[in-house]
Amino acid sequence: MTDAQNRRRRTRWPVVGVAAGALVLAGGGVGVAEAATTPPALSFVAATGTVTAERYAAEGEVYVSLDLGLHVIAGKDPFEIRAKRAGYDKPIVAYRTVRKNGKNTQVKLPAGTVRDFTGLADFTTITIKDRAGKVVTSYKTAFCGNSYSSARTRRDAPATNPYPTRCGGENPFTLGSVWGVQAGWNAPVPDQPASSAPLAKLVAGKYTAEASVNPKYRKAFGIPAKNATAKVTVNVVDVKTDEQGVAEARSRDAREEPALAQAVTAGGHDRHTAEGDASRQVSSFRPEFRAAASRPATLKATPKSGPKPDLRSLPAWGISLSQENRRWYVNFGATVWNAGTSPLVVDGFRRTGTELMDAYQYYFDANGKQVGSRPAGTMQWDPREGHMHWHFTDFAQYNLLKSDKKFAVRSGKEAFCLANTDAVDYTVKSAKWRPDNTDLSTSCGANTVVAVREVLDIGNGDTYSQDRPGQSFDITNLPNGTYYIQVVANPAKRLGELNTANNTALRKIVLGGTAGRRTLSVPKVYGITG
Structure with a gap:
């Protein structure tokens, strides 16, 4: 698959x-x-x-x-x-x-x-x-x-x-x-x-x-x-x-x-103005849909003021239990969205002859003019069947926590290709109603490229479904009880944003059953069962 x-x-x-x-x-x-x-x-x-x-x-x-x-x-x-x-x-x-x-x-x-x-x-x-x-x-x-x-x-x-x-x-x-x-x-x-x-x-x-x-x-x-x-x-x-x-x-x-x-x-990842006031609802930030020609020669510090992205995690959703090769897995969807005043723009520049890129975040002023950049980690080429594209390594992290909120299991999914898969809130100012990169084919690049641009636009979210071993949580050897799925945006704090206090979301789950027949229940959150 x-x-x-x-x-x-x-x-x-x-x-x-x-x-x-x-x-x-x-x-x-x-x-x-x-x-x-x-x-x-x-x-x-x-x-x-x-x-x-x-x-x-x-x-x-x-x-x-x-x-x-x-x-x-x-x-x-x-x-x-x-x-x-x-x-x-x-x-x-x-x-x-x-x-x-x-x-x-x-x-x-x-x-x-x-x-x-x-x-x-x-x-x-x-x-x-x-x-x-x-x-x-x-x-x-x-x-x-x-x-x-x-x-x-x-x-x-x-x-x-x-x-x-x-x-x-x-x-x-x-x-x-x-x-x-x-x-x-x-x-x-x-x-x-x-x-x-x-x-x-x-x-x-x-x-x-x-x-x-x-x-x-x-x-x-x-x-x-x-x-x-x-x-x-x-x-x-x-x-x-x-x-x-x-x-x-x-x-x-x-x-x-x-x-x-x-x-x-x-x-998830599988998958452009008008007259009058309607045209002004479209974001003024319209970065080119391609990476810069070369990595920045000089770097400016993160602007103290002006537009910036604001990455927010949503509670895990679409949670389910599955079994494969006698092992039990908790599958879930995780969404990180941009509620800020600027798109998140990350360019990767390939280290010649390698499967690694150096990643940089770019900043824009209120008129959409590029005003600075900073190192933002790396991008890695994933050669596995079903992937075969570039992953940004510092976007999000998924953990399963014990009832006391201490670490239990980490998801194997630790690198991401940014794409605007979800319209989380298009009523926020400057939300991008018609984003360009909405799927893998428009976002992630082939192995023949020398640079990649990945964008998360204002008002849009990026959702990953953790529905196969290595991405979902392996709970085979975990005892029954209460756990929390933790979704963390910008885990290494390499990305500059307006606020990092809203980067984490928790979703409670309860494991039960026997070794041969595990069970899963997901309590409602805010009245939402999804």
Whole structure:
């Protein structure tokens, strides 16, 4: 299994952007290119009047692959929602950014609008009727607006989209999300139900799908009734297959459907401005996506003031127990994120003819200009199958502590390739909503390079899943009892940052059972079970 497979993988949705004249406004029949000079704040549209849905059935299981081509289009201003919680034991509160008198104001959304960080709950109702007009199934879907497949739908729309490409929700310790649709751009609206059961009621035949934005959102966002509904004819056809075919169809839709629960921002190492105020939400720090030509000739001391990263550890999550070759392991995910005022930028410069690089951290002023650097340890080439990239050796450390907080076991994972795998809090100032390096292929370098740049951007986290021997904790010979998973950022203090008092996080676990059948329980923390 590759390193990329061992860390939670990111799903990149295929680009299915819509052509400017292809969308049809629901109820009005007016092409987007012919839309009114002052469009509504938000429109709900269908890209086509008829679609074909493939139905797979095998051994009692039915799965229908459905894509209704539903989209939301923002008007003259961007559509933006910010969701945040003040602490893990606090509720999520969401606000819509509204432009009034040349200034942005924050309007609080009604209670129940946001339940988690995956988007606006029950945004759309989709009802499917048969030829006789009888309701066969009806369900609700959520919506966030962030998407890889967004495109501008008017010629006068801004040229670029500042909003994130992913919605969020997998990392249980997310603090804040930003969801948005650029002015004049579209965003796909999920049309698959949470489970396959509602669509399993469909048999081969012709249906009408009626989709509408639910009333509370029409009122909250000022969506006119004629711009809030859409009808699509659905031709359901049977596809002969077996049980494997059903699984493959379901997997394919999981890759292609922009469903909020799947287009997440949390995971691991497997896996870009606009007009007006939206453009100013993008970080001013945009370091080149490559290392400097050579190591710094002279080094300046860490600036006493000015922007710096702030590395913070999140409690371990995704904790599980496994057995391999008669040994027991505790697996877990660990996230370190940057809550500071500058990206963490580390360049490695190869010692000619060796598998070792000297690492340096670089500093920037408030305008993003490089103002200094300092030694930050080393980077090492990892030749093992599934790795084969450069690891920075001084980023984090994972320990298992006894009940008295004394050391018990250290994880074998002690070197890292930095990547922006998780949007931990995109509401912090200068957060990078569209980071460049999000996976191994964009972050870690090959063995033929002479230099490597690794970056952890503001608001983003780097998650590693410890799910194989050597990375997870070997607890075979540990007695039953209470332990703590300790995640430590910047363990050797070689990296300059705003604050080192928040670099450590603990997560309690309890080991039990017998030598042949160990057990693991993970108490909630802040009410979070993940």
